[in-house]
Amino acid sequence: MRISHATQLLDPLIKPRWLHFTRRRHSAATSRQPIKGGMSTERAGLGESWNLDADKPWYHIMPRSGWLNDPNGPIYNGRYHVTDTQELQPYNCWRRYYQHIEGTSQWEWRMTWGHASSSDLIHWKHEPIAINPTKGGTDASGCWSGTTVLDTDGTPTMIYTGVRRRDNKDCGPLPHAAVDLGLDMIECQMMARCQKGDEDLIRWHKQEEPIIPHPPENMKLTGFRDPYIIQQGHGQQKWKMLLGSGIEGQGGTLLVYETTHLSSGWQYKGSFIKGKSKLFGKHDLGAMWECPFLVPLKEPSNAHPAPEAPSGSVGALQLKEGQLYMMCVSPYPHFLKDRLTNPCLYWLGHVQQELFMIEESDGPHLLDLGDVLYAPNCFQDAKGRNIMLGWLQELRKGGGFDYAGCISLPRVLTYKDGRLHQEVAPELRDLCQELSWSASDLQVSGSQSVAVQHVKGPSWFAEFTVKRGDASASGLLLRSWLHEEPDQAHPCAAALLVNWQDSLLEVVFPCKLDKKNMTFDAGCDMKRIGGPAHLEQQVYVDHSAVEVFLSSGEALATRVYRGAVISQEDCGIYFTSHGGATHVEDVQVHSMGSIWTKASDQPAKAFEPAQGKGL
Template sequence: MVDRKCTAADRDCPGYHLVPTSGWMGDPNGIIFHDGRYHVFYQHNPNDMWLGNPAWDRMDNVPWGPAANPNVPKGLWGLHCGDVCWGHAVSEDLVNWQHWPIAISATPGGYDAGGCFSGCTVINDGVPTIVYTSTTRTPAAGIRTLRAQSIATSDDGMVTWQKHPSNPVLADVPDLSGAIHAWHDPHVWQEEDGWYMALGCGCPNVAGVILLYHSADLLNWQYMHPLYVSGAIEKSGDRWLVPDFFKLGDKHVLLFCTGTPDAACFTGYAVGDYVDHCFIPEVEGVLGPGSAPSAMAARTLLDDQGRRIVFCQLGDERGDVNQRQAPRTGVLSLPWELSLLDDLTLGVQPVDEVCSKHQPDWQFENVTLAPGKTWRADSVAGDMLELVAEINVGQADEVALGVRCSNDGREQTLIVYNRLEQKLSVDPSHSSTDEGSCEESCGSVLKLAGNEPLRLHVFVDRSTVEGFANGRACVFHRIRPLLEDSVNVELVARGGEAEVTTLNAWRKEAVKITGLDN
């Protein structure tokens, strides 16, 4: 069982988010609803608090990221990934989780000796099947050199998995007028004439590309054509990764993680029509904040209620040394529900299961926010809270809801709505007195119509902040407050007066995360 008590060694561990029992948690992958259970697989290193094996890191003396060591050739970053495998957590209610045995892990000396990386899970004639990126390793250097796609199946209800003897099932990189890179992260779905795979990569002179493949049996794959090529999204990097393709309403949606090895990643999306195996995008956008260093790898599932539910990795901004001193590192977002709005952008809100249903622990009504005057929600205190506020922004330039605020104001994390910029953002510039904490602000477009009030729904879970607004925007960030009294909630308006119609607050409790034998 995961001990959720806040200790000096693990004061940042979230209490009601999904975390690993130990080691490192990365991208969600292969998430699926099957036989009444939500299965969340995730990139996992059970032996270290970091993506790579510490012995390799010390041996090579290579800090993470090319900015730290520009002499390492581009393309080798993140390749020292020792023990990366698929962790596996299961839930019946999206709240309480049970960790099952590791699903797949590297076979020494084999086609996946360099690690088992992101992919998906499908049901093939009743047989649960994982499709994942397998990597080999150059023995002399210990570096991953070849990516391929492989599969594994389960015959005992997804508890244990067996790799297919034909692996890898896809190893030939297509010729796209130049050497492509980052050829991985398969997403597979079934149509009447067989199986289709979207595969992320980067292509010289083109940048991000999602490739499309076809197979009749999941074993023999033929390359078809690019499903989608870099569009109008700015700063989308030189590769697109972890694609997810699905129908939502009467349109199709493609999610993808953008970025470069030394730049922030974010989840982009395109909405459009899918006709004759060609995707015709109509609208492009960003799911969540467009520049958060912790926004990565959104993956979705369709449950028995017809909901399209998404998880993403919230990352960890503590850095290598601080992460390795912790019992565990990494956390997944709360489950969110996606919707298709009238303008074909994506709506997002927390699933109903994670929202408090009982009477609020604190309630406030009709609070006037004078310009520049901070109002503190009397007696509301905690590092695990749920907050729901309705605010008439009026003529204020911006309004901000502060969480994890210290008594002296030295620490605070602000969820800010800027009326002039029509933007919802997280401002972590004073979230911690630790000079090494991440101070990069991140935001999401939010256009309020006419006199539409700002409706905020915020979850605070120790080091994790997730905020949703009006069913149309979300922001999130990892923070590291150090002061013991950084537990207060505050609101402020700037450039004009605003009115808090209601503010409801709930204490949140740590949820159960157990092992299969607990």
Template sequence: MTLLIDKAEQALRVKGEQLNRRWYPEYHLAARAGWMNDPNGLVWFEGWYHAFYQHHPYSTQWGPMHWGHARSRDLLHWEHLPVALAPEGPEDKDGCFSGSAVVNGNELALVYTGHKFHGCPASDDNLYQVQCLATSEDGIHFNRQGQVLDTPAGLHHFRDPKVWKEGESWYMVVGARTEDTGMVRLYRSEDLRHWHDEGVLAVAPQGMGFMWECPDFFTLRGKQVLMFSPQGMQAEGYSNRNLFQSGSIVGHWQPGENFVQEVAFQELDHGHDFYAPQSFLAPDGRRIVIGWLAMWESPMPEQRDGWAGMLSLPRELTLTAENRLQMRPVKEVEAMRQDFSSWSAQTLDNQALCVMDHCETTEVILEWDRVGSDAEQYGIALEEGMRLYVDNQAQRLILERHYPQFGLCGQRSVPLPQTAALSLRVFFDKSSVEVFVNDGEACLSSRIYPDQRKLHIFAWSGKAVLNESGAWYLK
């Protein structure tokens, strides 16, 4: 263990004992203490799922990035492992930024961005971001191999490598920025150490962002999906309401050819808090994605409790025949279900009913009969702070949070699907809610900060009919 990693571990041991756990998640991955953002290096290696993440172990603020590390047999019960990377070399002296992991023979290889300034850090002219390699035989202790790809001439923002194997070659996409235009660049290697420039894979059209972070590139249903997080897209109506977005474009690509886009950019998650998703392949072939369940420049009340940031539920990705990317909770979450409580089918008529006295680690299922429901608003409410409801006038499903004491108020929404029934799976943890609409048609994920946890169902200005309703306690 290096000196800086040992120092980080000592700080985490002390700070971990001081956490206030009132909002600390029970079944989502969060750091032992300190700051967490982007998931990195999601991979299956020798019987374990590994999740690395951007981490500042010394405070609850973003700082010089380390790589936190945890592993799991089932994607839900996580064992924290020692910090994997610390900024301790000339190539990453100002931070070990985001990247990915691949299995190369009997080794686990981490490819990540070394962040460094040559001179005053106040100017991007002095910023250099290079791609680096670290390897491990046990999946716990990593040997730094140093820089493997330098910053291209004329670029300063050049980060977040995602590596995969295609035939006998390794490929890597890297997010980049030229002036105020985001792009994704492509590289090829035979050994993970020597990389050949394959040109620009995709570039942002007007209005699509000044930087494309955290690119991911994979195949579903014979199509290629470019998933990325554009910075600088302007809000338009109900779309792009967060500071930064995460989404995908679908098209066709094969080695040696250009990527041909076939559908427009689609947001992945429509809640307040979802960013920097990364995908990986499970041993059974599922494409699984995990994102950061937070948002830049959004208040994070848990910082006063000794920690900040968490990761989303793992979600299985699929692609529809219409080239729409869909997300569903991985099947493993069903193993957490305990003690189902049925609320029984009922009609609400301009009223609210308490259905749970304490909704904390819970999966709620609801199926609303839209044909038989004429209320102006109907849905569920967690005390005064969170509502998930149908607005019949706007014809939208709305996720609303109201925590004025923390500066967290506002709505996110999706159009109502054109179906007679509206089916919802809603996952509550101690400071999060994740909503899955009609088996993956849409997702909305947000951080919440309740002090009381009574859950109500309601219908106002009319009646609403439930075909099915109830909840599992999740253990």
């Protein structure tokens, strides 16, 4: 995820050939016919055993059960709310919505908007599902991704993509030929408004007719979804909508619509993209771009301006020439046969005459260097911080568990040292429990790993500084207890490594492990990113959800299924080094508490977490 003048980046999209990735939305790999009625067949067959899944996260947001994918319209309604007297009043609560299907761990044609809320960005509670498909309506087959904003009168408003299957005869006639894309589903853009006076944001009312019923005429588009709203200007408001799309034979693009009223009058204005983007190494840019977002980037010291006006996802964003913007998209589908998941790509560039100058921008670059983050969304909080959330996919086949997917830890995006920097929101430190283990000076040889001690439970946070020494690679090894005889389909461990020779960060899933010395053969395919010789690292492990952050600004997310810890005397965490010795300083490891405020929200575990005490 380097900008062009930084340290070289080898192909970071190479994936270990034995990994299996979920596919998005209507992929044949994850879709199946909808289940009618209550609990899914798969969950009923599991009985209560699903509650005791040792790999189910407890400090990443996810529903109690069921499928989760894109985070939708995250909103900080503690930002401001415009009352009838036009005074600005805080709600003091964060809201997260997400794509959710109840009763199954596989994708289906009945997507809803799940909902969780928090007063501090740390402790969360589940809320009722916000919106459901309407039988016979234009969203009968699913309420897909979108944005949440505050309308000019202060009303929280959802803008989302409604879909109905082509073969659903209850939804009326098909669109006329000039606007029919010939896809399996008919896509349109819809709106729902929160009931007046509902400060919990749980009662939503859909506008019956779509605000944009069909795509522009006579355009050979590959999709028409995932609206992202920009509220531009004060007084006489102008709203802009960026819509994910693509042109047959040309690839992904973003369409622009404008209006002065959220509920009506949307006019197509053309493409938001000026020029053609460079290809990213061997990677194509996909047939279409899903889940776009656009945010202004600032240096960290200037990253907390006063809010310009009440708003939702991104604030009252005035598109300004000379301002540096980050534009992010999720390309879909991809065409390289050896690539099993879709990356998220971003560009750093400028806007001229309200068009993003992509040809002159810096990019595309990988947003995350792991293999599971997709469809991120971003919003500004009351401090002016850009807070990003993404979908962490599963790497195992669905159907044997009652859940799939979780939301990434909140990441703060800034611009520093000529590049994008990602770091975990500092509020997460309050989930840390007492210090489990620390070390001030570790020498890790290439022939013997050093075990982390006294860490109980499968959710923890580690921070440390790594100095290269004469090693070729160094980092953390996470042991798995799932397979006595590992093979390429079932790796025995995951190593989170800095590859010093190539200035890259990588996650490696080795199939051969020396259990005596806890070393392994690193000569396999790897995912990589860059970094300098001395690095401060933060590693968040939440059962199977793993996120790594470097002081140089890079981030990597993956899933590691370790199973139940066999012994509390061995937490399965080791500092490891290859090709020489590594010097590790200032090591601190904390167990992490749960984010859930209610016992009923917390997944049942054999090892129950405590609430975090904070550092």
